[in-house]
Every structure is written in structure tokens, then in C-alpha cells.
Amino acid sequence: MTRICFELHVKPDKLNEYVERHAAVWPEMRDALREAGWNNYSLFVKDDGTLIGYLETEDFAAAQAAMALTEVNSRWQAEMADFFVALDGAPDENIVPLREIFHLD
Amino acid sequence: MTRICFELHVKPDKLNEYVERHAAVWPEMRDALREAGWNNYSLFVKDDGTLIGYLETEDFAAAQAAMALTEVNSRWQAEMADFFVALDGAPDENIVPLREIFHLD
Numbered sequence: 001m002t003r004i005c006f007e008l009h010v011k012p013d014k015l016n017e018y019v020e021r022h023a024a025v026w027p028e029m030r031d032a033l034r035e036a037g038w039n040n041y042s043l044f045v046k047d048d049g050t051l052i053g054y055l056e057t058e059d060f061a062a063a064q065a066a067m068a069l070t071e072v073n074s075r076w077q078a079e080m081a082d083f084f085v086a087l088d089g090a091p092d093e094n095i096v097p098l099r100e101i102f103h104l105d
Numbered sequence: 106m107t108r109i110c111f112e113l114h115v116k117p118d119k120l121n122e123y124v125e126r127h128a129a130v131w132p133e134m135r136d137a138l139r140e141a142g143w144n145n146y147s148l149f150v151k152d153d154g155t156l157i158g159y160l161e162t163e164d165f166a167a168a169q170a171a172m173a174l175t176e177v178n179s180r181w182q183a184e185m186a187d188f189f190v191a192l193d194g195a196p197d198e199n200i201v202p203l204r205e206i207f208h209l210d
Contacts, residue, residue: 005149005157022207044110044203054159098149102127
């Protein structure tokens with residue numbers, strides 16, 4: 001199992017709407033993530049729009065690839081794209097795992 | 106159980122040393138964290154010195170208070186203080202949990 005942490009940046013003036021959308025993520029999107037191996041997945045935000053994601057998965061590349069194959073992910077990412085600052089491609093294509101330097105079980 | 110995510114900032118020119126120190130956290134510091142209820146605790150860094158912490162705990166205020174009572178934490182925080190940008194007090198006293206906006210088990 002690997003732990004993945006990533007940072008993205010939501011436009012500050014769209015942060016409230018982004019938060020609202022994430023209080024009501026489509027059930028089929030939640031199911032797809034779970035089936036693709038995105039476990040213990042949380043998102044956190046700062047007021048300035050900084051978004052931190054954390055998840056646990058067997059193989060993150062495989063988990064990303066599995067989501068990329070789903071139709072619901074394409075719909076979700078298309079709706080999320082305009083919330084983010086300066087992306088090249090869909091939001092989920094901009095995830096770069098941070099470097100883990102410490103872990104305590 | 107609550108999930109806590111926080112962000113701090115390490116001085117970029119001290120990041121390598123900070124990483125080295127965290128590859129060799131004192132066993133008594135690890136034990137103290139575990140006993141104080143800091144579970145599944147990870148630290149991640151970006152090259153610019155951004156430090157992201159993630160942990161799970163029953164009650165974060167209680168987990169912080171329990172660590173604050175330990176002698177080893179005082180020694181550790183004193184040694185870590187100079188690694189950080191613009192802190193008011195010890196590093197662990199500057200932890201402000203980010204807002205969780207989404208979770209999938």
C-alpha cells in the first residue's frame with residue numbers, strides 16, 4: 001500500500017462552490033473511485049484555494065488509469081476543470097504526488 | 106476518528122537536512138507520538154519547502170496535549186524550530202488543521 005498526497009490550486013473566488021460540489025459528489029463517482037482503488041481518500045482546503053488530497057492505494061498509476069477509463073470520471077473532471085488555477089489538461093491529470101519523508105503507522 | 110491535515114513551511118535551504126532528520130526520527134519520539142494517539146501519521150514535502158502532515162486520531166487537541174507533556178517532544182521541537190519559516194512558538198504549536206471537504210473510506 002502506498003500513501004499519496006498531492007496539492008492543487010482552486011481559484012479562490014470559486015472555492016465556496018468547489019466545497020459545495022464536494023459535499024455532494026455523485027454516488028457513481030464515489031463508487032468509481034472506490035472500485036478503482038482510491039482508498040481512505042480525503043480532500044482538504046485552505047482559504048486561499050490550496051487543495052490537498054490524501055489517499056491510500058496499492059498502485060497509484062493503476063488507480064489513476066482505472067479512473068481514466070470510466071465515463072463518470074470524464075464527466076466529473078470536465079465539470080471541475082474551470083475551478084482550478086492554470087491547469088494543463090484535466091484536474092486529475094495534474095496530480096503529482098509529493099515526496100513522503102516520514103511515516104508512523 | 107478524525108483526519109487531520111496541516112501545512113507548514115520549511116526553509117528551502119534547510120529542506121535536505123530536514124528530510125535527513127525525518128529518516129531518522131528518534132525511536133522515543135516515534136513511541137511518544139504513537140502513545141499520544143498520532144496514528145497513520147505521514148509527512149510529505151515539496152521542493153519549495155512546503156510540508157504537509159496527515160494523521161488520524163480520536164481527538165487532535167488531546168493528542169497535541171499529550172505530546173506537549175512529553176520531555177522528548179520538547180527536545181525534538183527545539184531541534185526542529187530553526188528549520189521552519191516564520192514560526193510563533195514551537196513547530197507543533199503552529200499546526201492549524203485544514204478544512205476537510207471530502208472523504209471516501
